[in-house]
Amino acid sequence: MTPRSRTNQLLYQADLLLALPAGDDEHAAARRMAAEEGSLALVELALESMLREVTELANLERHDWRELLGPEGAGIAELHRLRELAARPDSWLCWLIGKLEALHGSDGVARRTSGAASGLIAVGSTASLGDELRWCLAEAKAEIAALRETSEEW
Structure with a gap:
């Protein structure tokens, strides 16, 4: 499989995980959190695959996103x-x-949604991690397309 194909596959799988229904049983919140964190982990793999893809001609030894996107x-x-x-x-x-x-980190990133039982009044609306991740995926796909176009020009 080429890096480009792998990047596409990982992005597709991340989308699939986000589309899974959480259900409405006692495990729904945990299932949603698992899908969100699993999708985010796949996006991390896709980021590294994309970095491998756009740096293919440079023959880099490592493709860790922290290193490649860091100042060094x-x-x-x-x-x-x-x-x-x-x-x-x-x-x-x-x-x-x-x-x-x-x-x-030790706390992870997915959060339980607070219900009305918490006694707090929510002001404004905050997007769920899943919604934010969907936005991120759409933006990332557009950027990847632009990077691929630039790479092909070279």
């Missing part, structure tokens, strides 16, 4: 573009990096 990463135009994107607080990549760091 290789001086490849596509990586520079992604580093700039990661530095923008409103970007999908900045959001993703924050969530991936939380995913690797």
Whole structure:
């Protein structure tokens, strides 16, 4: 399988996990959280696959996103573009990096939704992790398409 095919496969699988119904039994919240964190883990694998894809010609030894997107990463135009994107607080990549760091932490990233029984009044609306991840996936797919186009030009 090519890196491009693997990237596509992982993104597709992440979408599939997010589309799974959580159900309405006593395990629904845990099932939703598992699907969200599982999907996020697949997106991390897709990020590394995408980095392998866009740096294929550079023959890099490692493709860890922390290294390649960090300040000491290789001086490849596509990586520079992604580093700039990661530095923008409103970007999908900045959001993703924050969530991936939380995913690797001891608390994880998925949260139980608080119900009316909590006694608190919610002000405004916050998107669920699943909704935010869907947004991130859509933005990432558009960026990947642009990166692929740039890579093909070279």
